[in-house]
Amino acid sequence: MSDGAVSPDTSTEIEDPHEGGFRAHTAITTERGGPRYGEFSEQVRTLMDRARYACPTPELTDELIDQLAAINDKLAAVRIDEWHSPAGTRIDLPARGNITLPPFEVTDVNDDGVFATVTFRDFHLGGNKAAHGGQVAVAFDDLGGYASAVAIQGVSRTAYLTVQYRSITPLNTPLQCRTWAEKVDGRKVFIKGTIHDGDRLCAEMDALFIKLNPGQQ
Numbered sequence: 001m002s003d004g005a006v007s008p009d010t011s012t013e014i015e016d017p018h019e020g021g022f023r024a025h026t027a028i029t030t031e032r033g034g035p036r037y038g039e040f041s042e043q044v045r046t047l048m049d050r051a052r053y054a055c056p057t058p059e060l061t062d063e064l065i066d067q068l069a070a071i072n073d074k075l076a077a078v079r080i081d082e083w084h085s086p087a088g089t090r091i092d093l094p095a096r097g098n099i100t101l102p103p104f105e106v107t108d109v110n111d112d113g114v115f116a117t118v119t120f121r122d123f124h125l126g127g128n129k130a131a132h133g134g135q136v137a138v139a140f141d142d143l144g145g146y147a148s149a150v151a152i153q154g155v156s157r158t159a160y161l162t163v164q165y166r167s168i169t170p171l172n173t174p175l176q177c178r179t180w181a182e183k184v185d186g187r188k189v190f191i192k193g194t195i196h197d198g199d200r201l202c203a204e205m206d207a208l209f210i211k212l213n214p215g216q217q
């Protein structure tokens, strides 16, 4: 590790071993990355938003490459395994601190499913101000996986996921997402989902998640 680099937190590695699937049990934290990790995630998202719409001069591109390379070197020095990175385990942050997901906030989990507010950003642009269809599927996959986890109190993987795009999914607009388990049949968890902009249905999901066997990858 380079001088001055912060030691990554691997303190939970012993008590939270990874045994196939995603993890043996849900590793959650509100501390990894420090109290300002959410601001860091937001800066990364803003970087992607700005980059998506920027047309830098060649000189500015040169300058940005140097600055970004310096930042990437700093991040490389504190690389850690997926099970212990803040991204994906910080349950206090939008999308559990995972900057690769469209940011969402889970507002309720009850017998009717998982309710979340999801906001597609500039960097999720598909075209003409609409969210990219693949990004809509990403949101459904993660929040569908969440509903599956709640239904079976365990880990599952997506076997199939289909999306019906009913109307334009707007960017930079808090949207209401609901995912729920329609049926559990052995290891098969049939998940449905909707994304609404107010009263308007943007997209619907129909998915099958399979509960992983112990140790299954």
Ligand SMILES: CCCCCCCCCCCCCCCC(=O)SCCNC(=O)CCNC(=O)[C@H](O)C(C)(C)COP(=O)(O)OP(=O)(O)OC[C@H]1O[C@@H](n2cnc3c(N)ncnc32)[C@H](O)[C@@H]1OP(=O)(O)O
Pocket: 026, 141, 142, 143, 144, 145, 146, 149, 150, 153, 154, 156, 157, 158, 159, 160, 186, 187, 188, 208, 210, 212, 213, 217
């Ligand atoms: C606790 C609360 C806190 C929650 C707070 C944290 C929340 C945290 C949320 C994280 C949410 C992340 C969500 C990301 C989820 C991914 O993105 S996973 C990544 C994408 N998916 C994959 O990579 C999966 C790749 N495929 C595979 O690994 C395997 O095909 C599978 C899906 C595991 C199934 O294989 P398998 O275990 O060998 O199962 P197999 O015996 O073939 O099939 C079992 C049954 O399912 C059926 N089946 C399998 N595949 C299909 C299919 N494609 N179509 C129809 N039927 C099928 C079979 O016919 C069989 O049916 P039955 O004969 O039992 O009736």
